[in-house]
Amino acid sequence: MTMDLGQIIKEKAHELLASKKVECVLGYERATDGKTARPLFAYTPEETERFIFDETCVHGLAKFLLNWKDKSTAIVAKPCDVRSVNLLLQEKQLNRDKVFIMGVVCPGVAECSWDRVGPPQQRCNACPQHNPPVYDFLVGEPVPEKEPQNGVDPEVARIKAMTAAERRAFWNQQFDRCVRCYACRQACPGCYCTECFVDQVDPTWVGIRHSPADNHMWNTVRGFHLAGRCTQCGECQRVCPVNIPLMLVNDELTQEVGDKFAFQPGMDPSTLPPFATFKKDEHLGIG
Ligand code: SF4
Ligand code: SF4
Ligand code: SF4
Incomplete structure (x- = not known):
């Protein structure tokens, strides 16, 4: 049975906000075209009902954390986005104590534009990292990684x-x-x-x-x-x-x-x- 990643995110985000462990949860909601996704900043447990996760969740959200450096924030992060969070931590742009990483086991995302959901993104077909390399909470079951491709793309x-x-x-x-x-x-x-x-x-x-x-x-x-x-x-x-x-x-x-x-x-x-x-x-x- 396929796991409902959006439901797992909703429940965890609700818990984090209700317990005041974080002030904000950053993830995705359905855009107003009814097809694609857009970023959602949830500040209250009630707002967490709007979270989704599917192949339309293309945006990298890590950069938004730079606006929240001093506030405890949870982020829904695909493995490539977790790598971006790590980059910002390496470069002392974020404080690890303030970031709660909800790392998603990523099936890949699609080519999306307004009102259109296209085929899988090419980068996802070649992606070597479908499991988040670092997380505080794992969304989904770990999957075996493909052997890294040898040689040049x-x-x-x-x-x-x-x-x-x-x-x-x-x-x-x-x-x-x-x-x-x-x-x-x-x-x-x-x-x-x-x-x-x-x-x-x-x-x-x-x-x-x-x-x-x-x-x-x-x-x-x-x-x-x-x-x-x-x-x-x-x-x-x-x-x-x-x-x-x-x-x-x-x-x-x-x-x-x-x-x-x-x-x-x-x-x-x-x-x-x-x-x-x-x-x-x-x-x-x-x-
Ligand atoms: S046109 Fe493309 S490459 Fe040039 S600045 Fe804009 S996004 Fe960057
Ligand atoms: S692919 Fe690399 S250069 Fe492009 S936005 Fe992501 S981190 Fe920046
Ligand atoms: S499959 Fe890899 S490259 Fe594609 S969105 Fe997921 S983590 Fe990022």
Whole structure:
């Protein structure tokens, strides 16, 4: 019999709020289109009746915790979202005592947009982590994990096999379409700088006008800032209004960091990402 994950979440959230263990539970409710989901902040036991969990619960909720640093909050978190919570804990952005993790054993989520629920997301088909790596309460029964895929992701491998000129043409075609809305930044749990480098005017790292060179600068630096920190939640690509395949950038950098440092971001709350511990005399054979 399939477990009703939404019902388990409702009951636990009710208990947490009724006992005042937390001030807020962050999860999902049905959106007003009647098909997709949207985030729900529940503050009272009565509101917990609205919680759901199914393949439409696509949003990564970890970033919302940054607005609740000093208040006890419970979060409904898929394994990729738990990894994002861990990233924020590693980087001292959250206090573990204030976060109660309701980790969901994740069957994968769908491609969703307003009034439409599509096929499973590609990242979920390749996901190596369906059980939350850390939790205070487990929603669902643990499942066996698939063997990690050896080698390079086929799509990343296809890009890497291109000549430099072909690769340049590929990324020109992608990044030239960027409208610099910064939705990718806003959705990313790893993008929390008080002032992003693109918003700085002294010095001005990236011009305000919409130009191919500035688009490239933005997308390249965004990727590098997430190298070894990206939890592969897929939110940046999901929210991009012009469908730029940002996960190709993220996945390639994840593979590079994994190969060199044997590190997978966000798997535990205490191991710092390699670039947070990197020392100048570590050359790694580069340069
Ligand atoms: S990437 Fe993995 S954990 Fe995240 S939604 Fe997909 S299946 Fe679930
Ligand atoms: S770069 Fe994209 S996939 Fe990686 S953590 Fe940020 S939003 Fe998630
Ligand atoms: S979400 Fe897409 S269009 Fe917007 S800034 Fe990011 S890459 Fe560019």
